[in-house]
Each structure stands twice: as structure tokens, then as C-alpha cells.
Amino acid sequence: MKIEEHQNNNPSKPAQRKASDFKIRSNRLSEFAVQRDYDRCIKCEVCIKQCSFDVHYRDEEDDLIKHRPENCVGCHRCAVMCPTAAISITPNPAQYRAHGSWSGEHVKDINRQAETGGVVLTGSGNDKAAPVYWDRMLINASQVTNPSIDPLREPMELRTYIGAKPASVKVKDGKLASEMPPQIKIQMPILFSAISYGAISYNVQKAIAEAAEELGTLYNTGEGGLHPDFYKYKDNTIVQVASGRFGVHPDYLNAARMVEIKIGQGAKPGIGGHLAGEKVSESVSITRMIPMGTDAISPAPQHDIYSIEDLRMLIFALKEATNYRVPVSVKIAAVHNAAAIASGIVRAGADVVAIDGFRGGTGAAPKAIRDNVGLPIEFALAAVDQRLRDEGIRNQVTLISGGGIRCAADIVKAIALGADAVYIGTAALIAVGCTLCQKCYSGKCNWGIATQNPYLAKRVNSEIAKNRLVNLVQGWSHEIKEMLGGMGINSIESLKGSRSQLRGVGLTSEELDILGIRPAGM
């Protein structure tokens, strides 16, 4: 297997290992159990070749395929690829003694840290059982008094415009006479959120860009710069300007339909990013404009922004750089005082505010941050929308909400809560194959998504991936139309901020107040 070879391409990290690396000091139980039905196993070795974590191996002496469950990350690649469905990956039945306070996860993390002395790293989104408020909100439907609409028979509008809207417009001879701020027309209120090339492979970003092009929506480069090959998708590209400023130059800014300043990310509010040198391949290094094999470190803050005034300077610097041709977005993580911050951002001149909830995904984050910092997007969104309305500035900005949008109903609820559109990231990656094993940071993604290893990255055929993404978004669009029709609404615009279409179940009165919705039954 050639994986090792390609992971040691970092000149700053010699391949030589210390003797202590060979000592096994782990007290941890395996997280997963690998079960192989030997009656079904045909010893074809597909599982061996497909696992980058070295779980499966052939025992020559016994002429059997065997496994090392301690290496298993639970990505299920082997189980899916096995032609005879001989493998099942299950949680290890051997668990630590049950304890109401000290969960197995705590014990495992403590052991891991006692071994390494480091921060526990993870990938993907928050997997804690914090309440998902989407599931506690229910959507209304028309009965008798206002007829529902059949979207298959009647026109139904999902078209959305991204950009600031003026407080009033002048109309002359039936035509718009006022000059409008830059607007982007997208075919549905769904955008692909920021995932950088570097965090994900070339093929995945290409698939996402092509899907955005085919769907008539936008995708976001993340902070990884824009690969030269992807300039052809510029009409569907949002470029990000993040704290590391990777890949930012005039052509990059001007290639985009929108520029986004990334202040924070829902999965890891308040901290920066770190792309390990192993993932900085030649192509990534060119795209990011950094030396090959060096760690790409995004600082926690934008070092030129310490106030709303500083932010305003950057927003207008970018507007100047792009000749006021494109909207400028500011993305923040959903944090406790998101509403006041959003208000400041709007006043600083942003055309778009993107709010990322604490269930948003990530390529790598300290587990402590991912699971404990931030807010559920539902509250942040409702609070921001309300605050901007109260201040009379809601029209000056497009609100995009992201971080944990899992299905069409989540989108309908987000829009009813006040969003103009949503960002989807994790859902898109799942459509491409991600099984949420949370090992994005390892660079060994068996599904070929979060890796720069050419052997693994080939596993995503961008053509197949693009089709799956297009199918997903089209499927969701159909569902959104069905739900709109059910409410008797024929345009997504009419749902925006229409919280009366939602009712809460099992929520406290404070929660209902913040969400601005009534309890079910009222």
C-alpha cells in the first residue's frame, strides 16, 4: 500500500521514528468491533485495499482475512465495498463500566490525553446530543380556508436574490429606476458552504463547483484559495478572505460573484485553523500561495480587525478591490451575542451576514471547542433576524444560515425563522460519501473526501459526485415546494420570516420567545 509514502512528503518531518513510538501505552478500548462472516468472506481483499487505517489484513499462514479492530474508525468503507456484505462494523460491545457521570467517551479522552499530553482533535460537526431545535418546530399547512397549491401543476418560485435591498425603490414607466446594490440571482435558497481545497480533495471541490453551476447556485472556496482550474466556475463562486489570507489576490477577488470575510466558524468559534503540512501538496501550495509541505495556520482573529470600524475598512477595501460589483459577506460563528454583532456587521456595510451554528462541520477542531462552544443556529438566527428587524435594518442584508442543515424541512424552518438562504456543507459531503467518521484531520479519509493523498482522493469521481449533489439539491427543492404548497404559498419570498408558520413542541416559554414562535396548539 502506497499510502505511507505519500504521507511522508513533508520535508520538515523526518520519517525516522523514535524508539518510544514503538511502545504501546494505550489503555483504550477499541471503539468499534469488526465482525466478519467467514461463511460469506471470499478473501477478495477489497476490504484490505480500501482501508487506509490498516484494519484488514491477510493472514498468509491461516489463509484468512483478519482484522485489527483497534484501528477501525467506523467509516464503513469496507462494509459498503465488500461484494458479499460479509463485514459489519458495530460499536464495540466491550464498553467501560457504565457510569452516570463518567461516560465511556470521557474515560477514553482522558486516556488519550494521558498518553499524548495534547489536545483531542476531531473532525466533522458536534456529535453531542444537544437539542436540535429544528426537530422541535413544526410546519403549518392549509386546510379549507386558504387552499394549498400543487407545485407540480402550478408555478412555484424558489428563486432567491443575494445582496442588500434598498429601503425603498423608485419605479418609472413600469421599470425599476433606482440603482440597486449588487444582487446575485440563485435558483434555490441553498448554497454550498465554505470548504477549502486542502481540507477536501480537488475532485470534491470540483464536483461541488460543477453542481453549483448546474443548479444555478453558489459554492464557497473556503479559505483555501481558488485552484487555477476552477476559475471557469467563477459565476458560481464565493471566495473567502479569512485570517490566514491564503490565496487572496486581485484575480481571486475579481473571479468571484461574492466575497466573504470569514470571522468565525460554527464548529470552532474563537479559534483559527490548522491545515497539516501533510495535506499541503504541490497543487494546494500553489492555490494557497504557501510553501509545499508547510502547515497552513489560520490565526484565531483577523489581525487587522479589532472593532466594527476595522471590519468596515476591510469590507470597503474589498468593495473597492472589486469595484462595488459584488456583494461582500461576513461570516460569523453563532455565539452568545450574535445579534448585536450582526447588527454591527450590517452597519459596517456588509451585504450579507452568514451565521454558522455550533453543529457546523469542520476538517479539524479541538474536540473541547467543537462540542462546547457556540450556539444552536436556530436561536442565533431567530435572535439576529429579530434584532435587525427591530433596528429597521433587516432589508440591508441577506441572512444566510448554516451549520447543521440536514434536510428540506430544516431549510423551510430556517427561512420561516428569518433566513434568506442556507449554507449546506456536511449534507453535501454526505451526498458525496462521507459517513461522519470524524477523521477528516487525519488526511486518511477512506472516502476520498478529506484527503490530499492521490491514492485516496481518486475514490471520488467528480462526475458521480456532482450528479449526487445535483440530485440532492433538486430533491430538497422539490420537497421545499411541496411544503410551500401545503402552506398555500407559491414563493419562497413569502415564507421569509413568517414565523407564524411554525409551532414549537416541548419547548420552554423562553425558548419559544427567543425563537419567536408559538407553542403547538396555540
Place this chain on the structure above:
Amino acid sequence: MWRIRAIPEVCIGCGLCRVWCKVEHSDSKNIHKAFKPNAPETISCVELEESGCESFAMQCRQCDEPLCAYGCITGAMTKDPDTGLVTVDKKKCVGCWTCILMCPNGVIKRDERNGRSAIKCDLCKDRGFPSCVEHCPNDALVIEESPMNPLAAHSAPLSGSSRGDENILFSEEVDDDE
């Protein structure tokens, strides 16, 4: 005519093409039975080529100028003038392996399970669609449909060919084999 083409850029080297080829060319055509410990040896007509991160699957390209058929000492290997498929007549083949020596892609195998005969990709003609292509998880094998090159028709129709006395007519310019 059909040809199977590999797309190395997306071949993940999993080897499922080989597995399913073996199944299709087994007696039972059942994956469990074909790989049972005591089952007769199974033969894959697909070669999985791997080097470092690169890989692709190679099977017979059903050449327009099939050197295997030209070298065949018995007349068992022929290119069907109607389908373009290069096939081996197991009853005629004596297993001299000249075809193996002639095939520049190395995709003809020895089948010594039941007498000696060459075995090669037959595009799963009994099945209707090549199993390797159908089972490739990443579309790294595709069917390439191309018009039959009339000059390529190796005019050795065995019984069963519908082509009668009238010769293959063509108007298009065809490259020579230089």
C-alpha cells in the same frame, strides 16, 4: 460495437472488477459458490494494473486488428464481423497460447479447468452487459460504443453469423494499419 475502456484517473484499485469477472466466468455464476474453498479455480479476464497510486483495469479491447486472432493456429480465435467481439471457440482451441504471446495488452488467460483453452473477455455476452463495468463502484470502467470498422471485420464467420455472401460495404475512409 462495444469496447470496455478504463479511466485510470478514477480507478481506485479495489479489484471488484476482477471479483465479478470471476463470478461471471464461473460455472454457478454465484459469488458465494464461485469462491467456495473447494470450487474449481476461477479465472478473471480483467487485469488490474497497479503502480503506486496509479491503477486501471484492462481487459480485451476487441481490437480492430486483433493480433491474437491473426496468430491463432487453429482458427478458434475470430473477430465477429457483426458484433466486433473477438471470441475464442473452446472446442477448436488446443491451448498453444500463441494468442497470449501475440496480445500486446496481456489480457488473454489460460483456462485449464476443462481441457486447455484460451479465455478472454467476452463482454459477458450471455449476461447482456459486462459485469465488471456494472460493478465498478467509481465508473472507472465504461462502455465505449463505436461503429464497426469494416476493415476490422475478421471475415471468418463461424456458424451462427448472419452475414451472407454480400460483403461488408463501407464508404468512409478507413486508416490503413500502418
Place this chain on the structure above:
Amino acid sequence: MNKFDYLIIGNSTAAVGAIEAIRAAGDNGSIGVVAHETEHTYSRPLITYFMAGKVAEENVYYRPGNFYERMGVECMFGRQMKSVDVEGRSVLLEDGERIGYGLLMIAAGGSPIAPPIPGMDRPGVFFMNTMDDARKAKGWLQHNKRAVVIGGGLTGLKTAEALANLGQEVIVVELAPRVLAAAMDEACSELVRQVLVSKGIEILTEVQVTRIDGCDDSNDVCFATLSTGEVISCDTVFMAIGVRPRIELVKDSGIEIGRGILVDRHMRTNIPNVYASGDIAEAFDPLFGGQRVLPILPNAYIGGRVAGMNMTGKEASYNVGMSVNSVNFFGFPFMSAGFATQEEGDGFKVFKKLDGTNYRKIVTRESKLVGMLISGDVERAGLMTGMMRAGVSVEGMEQDLLDGKLGLICLPKDVLEERIHSSGRNWQ
């Protein structure tokens, strides 16, 4: 005078190649085939299999029974060509008939070499060149049991194998120090010898048969006297010393001859409307870098096809006609190609690996593969002939070639692309 657009002398592989090419090119011109044999086209290498009863008679035929009708060919079998008049564009047959042609292809093959051994004409002495020879021998062997095969070349050894399969006692007599001396090197010859000896075949080398005698009461073969003076009793003798092109057919016709009929890369002779191919032709060998007689079946077919194409006006070149041989003895395979017997020196580099009965040898010249010899594990041997035809550099890959590890993926990118994408038309 009967006249054909295409007149073909011979009805073996090269003739079939030409006929199929002419018809594939969509040419409906009349085709006549003159052959001295009376058989429908058959596979010459299969006659020993037929004699041994391993291949049924109907499977010896190279093409289906209705082949000539289907191809619209008029057959004149059992008739010998006597001479050709290139000026008058006609061929004279032994029986006196004159046949005109538009284009002529001579594919009359070779005739077996008959050494001047006293007793050659005795009943029980056979050649092994035609179906007729095999049929006659097959009948004879039914009531005989001890055979001497003169010649340890390919035909001789395949004859010996057939005889052993029939339960005969077999003695092979070879003039050279080892069997298959022309096709293989010493190590590989030795492997062949071991296979044959293990099946009870006796092999005598550096010795000749000097006379063949009958018994007192019969004219039939009874003894063979060797050059050593030894006399061995036997009841059958096979002559398998070799074949020479039947160039006597075109003597004094104006058609240029060397060891065979000289042809250019289009398989055309010095006379513009006369072509030749198969065992009678002396054609271009790209590895050898010159012309030579290479009497092997693949080249006969390809040569015939190239001739057929050119005769119909579709330009085609004969560029892939190198020496290739795949043979097995009692199921144990041997393959050779190009300069298989070459040893180190003269600009050649030779790499060998012997592992039990698995032998591999490769020969390179200017870092290109120009020869190979394999026994036993012959899987994917065609990759190497493919590399030889493509002329790719194999520098640094020699050990992998010996280990049988090399695949198409090791080919240079452009060649590999061609292999993956092309429709398989250009094999140079």
C-alpha cells in the same frame, strides 16, 4: 483462358489472410485459388495433434467448411502451378491450363527438406508437413510401435510428442548438440529435453541417420543406422529436418528471389502486380532490421492480410512480422520472440532467471527489448512482444521483466494512453 481479378497460389494461412482482407475491404473482384493439395484450408501446426487423435479431423480445418463459397472463391485444388508469365499476366499449371490474373499472390509455402539418406523411399518413412502426411502416418502407426524422428526442431519434437501420446516408443535424432537449437538457448533447450525425456522420449544429439534399411522379408522400415555406427531397430521414420520455400515455382520468371521470394513492406515483389506472403516469402523483420524467411503462422496470416489490403488499394504495411513462437510439450509451455537465442555481446544485453522449470530470459539492445524466452509461467507474455513492437525503452525494468512483475502501467504515458484508448489498429 480463365481469368481472375485475384489469383492466389496456395490455400493455407497466408491465402486465407489475403482472401479475408480482400473481402473485408469490400472488394467483390473474382478470386481464384490454386493449390497442389486437395484439402480445404487447414491448420498445419495441428496435423501432429490430428495424428495423435487429440484433435478431431473437422477441427483441423482452419476455416468453416463453407468458407470458400462464402468468400466467393473459385477453388482449383489438387493442381500444381508450373510457371508464371509476368508479362502476359498468367500462370501455367502442370496440367497445361493457363490462368490469367489481374493481381497474383504467391503463397505456396514451403516443402520439406529431404536429405539424401539411402532408404528414404521405404514404406514407413514419412514427412510431417501436410494433412495427407499425417493421415498416412496415422494409418501406418496403428500396427507399428517404434519410431525414429529425424530432426529435433519444432516439427520433429511436436511429432515426437504426438507419437508418445499414441504410446509409441520414440527416438529423436538431432544433428545439433541440443534440441530446438535454432529457437532456444541452452538452458531452455535443456528444459524441453527434460520434459520430453520424462515422457519416455529418447533423444540422441550430435548424430545423424545415415541409412534406413528394411528387413529380410519386407521392404518396410526395420532399422536405422546412425552416424555413430549404431543400428537401432524401428518401424517408422519421420523426416522433420525443416522446410524450404518453394521458390522453384517462380524460377526464371523475373520475380526476384533470395532464400524466398523477396517482398517489400507491402508484400509486393519486384513485379508490381505480383505479391507473395507466408512461408515462401522473404519479408521484413523489424527487429532483425532486414529481410528474412520466417515460416511461422502469425506472420503468414498478417503478411497475407497486408498483401490482400494492398492488392485492393488500401495501403497497409507489414511492420510487426517478427519471430514469435509459442509451443508446449505435454502441456508445459515455452515461448520465444525476437532474438531469443542471443547471448551477451554485439551490443546485446541478456538477463536470465531460472527457477525450477520456470525460465525467463530477456534480450535488450540499446535499452530496448528485442528478444525473450520463457518457459512455465507464460502469463501475460504478450506484454513483452507488445513492448518489442512498440520499441519502448525497458532500461531499469529488466529485473521486473524477469520477475514477471511488469504490467502495461509501466509503459511510457503516451504508449499507455494509446493502449487504453485506441481501437487496436496500429501495432507498430
